[in-house]
Amino acid sequence: MVEPLLVVSGLAARIGRVPILAGVDLAVPARGIVALLGRNGVGKTTTLRTIMGVVEATAGSIRFADQDITRLQAHLRPGLGIGYVPQGRGIFPLLTVRENLYLGLRGPADPAIETHVFERFPRLAERLDQKAGTMSGGEQQMLAIARALMMRPRLLILDEPTEGVMPRLVNDIRREIAAIAASGIAVLLVEQNLRTALRLARHVVIMERGHTAFAGPPESLRADPDLAHRLLGVGAPT
């Protein structure tokens, strides 16, 4: 059997002295979207930050593309093909759109990727010399996703990409995420909206107080409304 692209097993982490994660298990196949859900504060963001190496794993393992990266330095992880769009986007507001886009690249951009990114996000191509901080939240989110795509990731990790985005752009962003996944990039998505997550994802992982409480296809969650209610505090998913 082919190993999934990302495999997180028994992951534990602390912030300061406080244990935040204890027993996170999740797997992301090479194709499709995996949604990571859970109530506020259960540790979703900390899980993503630990995968990126910004938070140190105190136990468990992280494997990416058949390689153990649990102890790999954080700055080397994007180069393996892991794109990360953090919660709050991580855009540099005083730099231009162009400067933000090329920030992470070591050498010149691949023209094919540039074309692909600008076709996907034409608004950015029109605003290359604009200061990123003057764009709307949704446009900044698109910039953050575009910046991650410039590095040709095999896996794109998105932390609540529609948070703080005006409703008009929320659907655009969701459509782009689906299109990115359809283009063959694996996606790990933290998403607050259960319906959206179930619609987009092929696989759902739900966390509860620092560990994985459920992992399965969206259908299992739809078939068990009590589970969704218990773990997410929401009504039956449709």
Ligand SMILES: Nc1ncnc2c1ncn2[C@@H]1O[C@H](COP(=O)(O)OP(=O)(O)OP(=O)(O)O)[C@@H](O)[C@H]1O
């Ligand atoms: N810098 C920090 N210092 C202390 N505690 C923190 C820090 N960052 C996160 N925590 C705590 O760690 C726990 C997990 O936080 P995390 O942001 O990973 O959760 P989350 O599931 O992503 O929540 P949300 O949906 O609110 O973003 C929370 O209880 C939070 O209060």
